[in-house]
Amino acid sequence: MTAVGIDAIEIWTGNLKLDLPGTFAPEKGEDPEKYTKGLGLNASSFPDSYEDIVTMGANAAHRLMERKGLEPDDIGRIDVATESAFDNSKPVSTYIAGCLEEVYDDDFHHANKGERKFACIAGTQSLDDAYNWIRAGRNRGRSALVIATDTALYARGDAGEATQGAGAVAMLISEEPALVELSTEQGYGSADETDFLKPNQQFPSVDGKRSVQVYLARMREALEDYESVAGDVHPDDISYIPFHTPFPGMVRKAGLLGYRHITRDTSIEDDLADEIGRQPRKEAFDDEDAFRDAVREYMNALKETDRYHEWYAETIEPTLSLSREVGNWYTGSVHLARTSALKTALEEDRDLAGEILLVGSYGSGAQAEIHAETVADGWREEIGSLNVDQQLAARYDLSWADYEKVHDAHNHDVDDDVGEFTTPENEFVFDGWGRMGERK
Ligand code: HMG
Numbered sequence: 001m002t003a004v005g006i007d008a009i010e011i012w013t014g015n016l017k018l019d020l021p022g023t024f025a026p027e028k029g030e031d032p033e034k035y036t037k038g039l040g041l042n043a044s045s046f047p048d049s050y051e052d053i054v055t056m057g058a059n060a061a062h063r064l065m066e067r068k069g070l071e072p073d074d075i076g077r078i079d080v081a082t083e084s085a086f087d088n089s090k091p092v093s094t095y096i097a098g099c100l101e102e103v104y105d106d107d108f109h110h111a112n113k114g115e116r117k118f119a120c121i122a123g124t125q126s127l128d129d130a131y132n133w134i135r136a137g138r139n140r141g142r143s144a145l146v147i148a149t150d151t152a153l154y155a156r157g158d159a160g161e162a163t164q165g166a167g168a169v170a171m172l173i174s175e176e177p178a179l180v181e182l183s184t185e186q187g188y189g190s191a192d193e194t195d196f197l198k199p200n201q202q203f204p205s206v207d208g209k210r211s212v213q214v215y216l217a218r219m220r221e222a223l224e225d226y227e228s229v230a231g232d233v234h235p236d237d238i239s240y241i242p243f244h245t246p247f248p249g250m251v252r253k254a255g256l257l258g259y260r261h262i263t264r265d266t267s268i269e270d271d272l273a274d275e276i277g278r279q280p281r282k283e284a285f286d287d288e289d290a291f292r293d294a295v296r297e298y299m300n301a302l303k304e305t306d307r308y309h310e311w312y313a314e315t316i317e318p319t320l321s322l323s324r325e326v327g328n329w330y331t332g333s334v335h336l337a338r339t340s341a342l343k344t345a346l347e348e349d350r351d352l353a354g355e356i357l358l359v360g361s362y363g364s365g366a367q368a369e370i371h372a373e374t375v376a377d378g379w380r381e382e383i384g385s386l387n388v389d390q391q392l393a394a395r396y397d398l399s400w401a402d403y404e405k406v407h408d409a410h411n412h413d414v415d416d417d418v419g420e421f422t423t424p425e426n427e428f429v430f431d432g433w434g435r436m437g438e439r440k
Helices: 020-028 032-039 053-068 092-101 120-134 159-163 209-230 248-263 266-278 288-302 307-313 317-326 330-347 379-384 388-393 400-410
Strands: 004-015 016-019 044-045 074-082 112-116 143-152 166-173 180-190 356-363 368-373
Touching: 004 053, 004 120, 004 330, 004 368, 004 379, 004 388, 016 020, 016 032, 016 400, 020 032, 020 159, 020 400, 032 248, 032 400, 044 317, 053 074, 053 092, 053 143, 053 166, 074 092, 074 120, 092 112, 092 143, 112 120, 120 143, 120 166, 120 180, 120 209, 120 330, 120 356, 143 330, 166 330, 209 248, 209 356, 209 368, 248 266, 248 288, 248 307, 248 317, 248 356, 248 379, 266 288, 307 317, 317 330, 317 388, 330 356, 330 379
Parallel strands: 044 166, 074 112, 074 143
Antiparallel strands: 004 166, 004 180, 016 044, 143 166, 180 368, 356 368
């Protein structure tokens, strides 16, 4: 079977930065460590007033096409995943294609364009759609462009405000991919939930504490479902687990849940038995609450073991380095986590080709998906071509007064022209309706 997966990836961050311990915490009267240690975030990426989901997506896609030497004819499908869309009819992919057509002689007349929505998991769903399209043999040798782009902004004063972020991830999905090959098996955990939603409103209504529990419940179900088709996962077989990362503190919880799950019935559980006992088995409990209490107690003991700490440092921590600096990018977030892991491996000069990643995607509303990916031979060149560190370093550091102004500029309910904090350079800019995507 021909390998299908991600051939190339590009990242575009919002051009502004909000420093959480330095600027946000003092203004909120909170201990800076609530953000750096509790949530695990140093900063949020923020869009300048001339940036939006279209410009960020077009900028990421353009960089990807230039680097790979692609023309519009090479692309048979453009899917945009977003939960920040502004048009209920015309998909954001058409706006992005329109931007790109300004800089190429050709156009995307024969590409299938669409938009995917299921909160943050839509980025992975678009990846799956592209994979299925190629596997079905409908691609005529062409690749798919998947763009996950969001301005993940919350109302001022909302508990989620500290986790804001803005950026886009563009991915090229092809046969014989250079970066990672996707597995055929997937596991899902899905249920109708209302802890995070945006019914015809710009900022989400969120029950933050409950959303954390829903994330964990769906992720556990997805892991179980994945194992029912792919067989039991063993920690030694997995190099990294990139999870959807609304903030790294969430992944701290998901990592523990994942570790308990994949060590069950393995020699690792046997090795840990003397120290912390064996994992509670549901069959041994008459009462559901007693079983839950026993699991909680086991998890509390597990997270203090050296074995768990070492596994977390090797398998999960490297997935969080970019997220710590940019916050939640919604649909792009899990793809940023994969990139962080591969970037760390490159910096450590690891030989990763042939190794396995287990990818845990999630979207509120709510659904989790687990699938495996095999790192391909070209991963070093692909990850080595990213300029994300330079982009992050070039961001303008907002003062609190700047932040309030630019947040208002992105709030559709406030008519506030705040000018620009940075000067666009070789990038698409939002210059008012009708002149969207002009390249400066
Ligand atoms: P909060 O209630 O302000 O924070 O916001 P908290 O009081 O729960 O503190 C956060 C953590 O910091 C806690 O750690 C504290 O103990 C710790 P934990 O106990 O959870 O491990 N802490 C400190 N640590 C060190 N020093 C200190 C200190 N103070 C506190 N001084 C909340 C947290 C999640 C509610 C908020 O950020 C929120 O509402 N976020 C938005 C919703 C969200 O991100 N949910 C995540 C799961 S749902 C999801 O991922 C989907 C999503 O991406 C959307 C989509 O799919 O479309 C959101």
